[in-house]
Amino acid sequence: MTSKILNIKKFELGGVFFVSIFISAFIFLFLPFYNAQALTLTPIRMEIAGDPGQVLSQEMTLINERDTDEKYYASYANFEASGETGSPSFVNATEGLGTWMETVESIDLPANSSKIVQVKIKIPANADPGGHFAVVFWGTQPPTTDSGSLAIGAKVGMLVLLRVNGDVDENGGILEFATKDKQTFFTHLPVSFYYRFQNSGGDRIKPEGDIAMKNIFGMTAEKISANPVEGNILPNSIRKIEANWQGRGGTAGPTDLDNKNFLTKAKYEWRNFAFGRYKAKMLLTYGTQKETALSSFVFWVLPWHLLIFIIIDLFLVFIIVRFIFRRYKHWLISKIMHGDYGKIAVEQNTNEMQNSLNSQNNSQIQTETQNQNNTEAVKKPVRRRI
Structure with missing residues (x-):
């Protein structure tokens, strides 16, 4: 407990307790790839779980996309939520997950080359169950020797989201x-x-x-x-x-x-x-x-702009259809007034009358024929047998 208090005081003397890295660094942490100082890391996030006392290992790849040889240095920090946007606040790793991790201190990368490094997590036997969060940074500047401050510079990093197994309250x-x-x-x-x-x-x-x-x-x-x-x-x-x-x-x-x-x-x-x-x-x-x-x-x-536009269109269609119908009506009346349709009507009436007369004549002829047959049948003599 005393050691923890001394560390906190020393950190306060260093001037900063919480250090926010550039917004660009945060963007990198949550995007598949981010390029700073022509260095690319993959993966950008490790989600892992383990038991107290267990040692975990994870590979990560560093890619130097510059045309010159570069040397990159590793550093660690814990992080916690800042506000409601999900942006992390990085905290100097004096305890917690940031002190449980280790990898190579530095790495030389030739131009346009890549290397795979191992990141180990040594979970203490007395680690509290639940979530622990840190980041492994890589930058061109060596980490500060002052344990009370966090070096600020162009860095890229891999988030480490560790769950220590045990009885964890989830609410x-x-x-x-x-x-x-x-x-x-x-x-x-x-x-x-x-x-x-x-x-x-x-x-x-x-x-x-x-x-x-x-x-x-x-x-x-x-x-x-x-x-x-x-x-x-x-x-x-x-x-x-x-x-x-x-x-x-x-x-x-x-x-x-x-x-x-x-x-x-x-x-x-x-x-x-x-x-x-x-x-x-x-x-x-x-x-x-x-x-x-x-x-x-x-x-x-x-969508009231669209509805008004549709109503106007329908109204215009109605006006056009109504105009066409009225024009057709006037044209039809004009034809009738000039007699064209009158002649047709007279011819149709004449044909109908002729058909009616023919039908009546045929009926009369059939009636007369039937009467004549009946008369002949009456006049025909009846033969008697003796």
């Missing part, structure tokens, strides 16, 4: 889930969501799950990943994670110039179409026991 939950700025009315996609997840347990949590967009009929219109960046939430911290429901037009909306153009906005709403009331239902699982967390948010998508 967390969703604090908030909504759209960006809690907006409930949209004219088109994309719709941006965020949620704040609290990890009150003893190990990191990586939420997994989906956000389902349910329309007014309860059908799933779309389903997106709730953790697209596969972000981890460190113990006793809150992290804000974002996800986007994107349309076919991508994430970018109309520019300021487009905003002055009604037709352009209607076209954009058509390419990124959604309509009506939606309920975003998020289901997350986390931890080794696959605990679940639920939340939902209701919003509307009404």
Whole structure:
């Protein structure tokens, strides 16, 4: 305990307790590859678990992409969450995981070459179960000999996320889930969501799950990943994670110039179409026991520029059809007034009358023939047998 207090005092005398490395370094830590000083590391993150007293080993590759020979030095630091963005704050490794790791002190890399090095983790027998987090840095400057400060320079590093097995409390939950700025009315996609997840347990949590967009009929219109960046939430911290429901037009909306153009906005709403009331239902699982967390948010998508454009189009179609029908009606009346259709009507009536007379004559002839046959039958003499 006394040693720990002395170390802390010495660190305070060094001037800095928490040291934030450049934003570019953080970007590297969470992207597959990042190039600083023409040095590339892979992998950029090690997620590993072990028992107290166990020695773990992991390979990492250093790639010198410069045209000159370089020498790189190894250094270590612990890190913890800073704010809700997931950005790490690096802490000088006076204890914890940063002091459990070891690798070569330095490495000479010829131009445009690569080498594989081993990183060993010696977990103490009395290590606390749960999450421990550190980073292995590589830079062109040797590490400082002052244990109370952390050398600042152009560095790249590999995150090490260690879980020491044992009885670990896993507890967390969703604090908030909504759209960006809690907006409930949209004219088109994309719709941006965020949620704040609290990890009150003893190990990191990586939420997994989906956000389902349910329309007014309860059908799933779309389903997106709730953790697209596969972000981890460190113990006793809150992290804000974002996800986007994107349309076919991508994430970018109309520019300021487009905003002055009604037709352009209607076209954009058509390419990124959604309509009506939606309920975003998020289901997350986390931890080794696959605990679940639920939340939902209701919003509307009404592409009113597009709707007005469609209504105007339908109105124009109605006017055109009505105009054509009226023109046809006037043309038909004109033909009738000039007698063309009158002659046709007279000829049709004449033919109908002629057919009627012919039918009557045929009927009369058949009747007379029948009567004549009946008369002849009456006049015919009857023969008697004697």
